[in-house]
Amino acid sequence: MKVLITGTSQGIGRAICQLFLDKGHEVIGFDKNEGNIINDNYTHYQIDIRDYDKLPEISRVNILINNAGTQNEDDIDTNLKALIHLTEKYGVQQDIHSILNIGSASGHTGSEFPEYCASKGGVIAYTKNVALRVAEFGATCNSLDPGGVLTPLNKPVMEDDKLWAQIMNETPLDRWATPEEIAQWAYFLTMTNSFCTGQSIVVDGGESIKHNFIWVY
Secondary structure, eight states, rough: EEEEOOOOHHHHHHHHEEEEEEEEEEEEEESSOOOOOOOTTEEEEEEEEEEEGGGGOOOOOOEEOOOOOSSEEEEIIIIIIIIIIIIIIIITTTTEEEEEOOOTTTEEEEEEEHHHHHHHHHHHHHHHHHHHHHHHTTOOOEEOOOOOOSSGGGGHHTOOOHHHHHHHHTTSSSSSHHHHHHHHHHHIIIIIIIIEEEEEEEEEEGGGOOOOOOOOO
């Protein structure tokens, strides 16, 4: 399979990229940072996905994974508008097998920065739209919506003992996911799965079901 993944220099995107390479797939990565994966089956483009006129022409993409994103910094332009542009350019075409959008549990709960929540909520709706349109190719389109993940983006709270204790109190499994765990979900939804489509899969260790009901007994 020819796999196009955005945001491959660190975190979830790098873990997904490495897993597909380990499985023998051809992987193309987009990232605004330099590439740091050395593999004969990997091609890296250092590019900001918002620079639409600089996007390379790549034919016959089989799997598209829209992972690149930002938090509290031009969120709608990067997390939603650029994702839409890339999907229309590389994903909605007859050679596509599956599309996966990396969303966020915050798109369901609203528990984040305002523009971030809005951007990820838009991803959920757009995922359903794309699923309808790629069905004619026998392809699937879903979003994978993690809760907390141990990535460099989350270091500000991971390295603050007080905030981390509060976060763990909101997470029933008492930990965050590793990028490699999210990568396994990404591989399943794009390679193993062949029938689930138009869905948004929340993987958050149970955080979104924590209700904190407090009353007088």
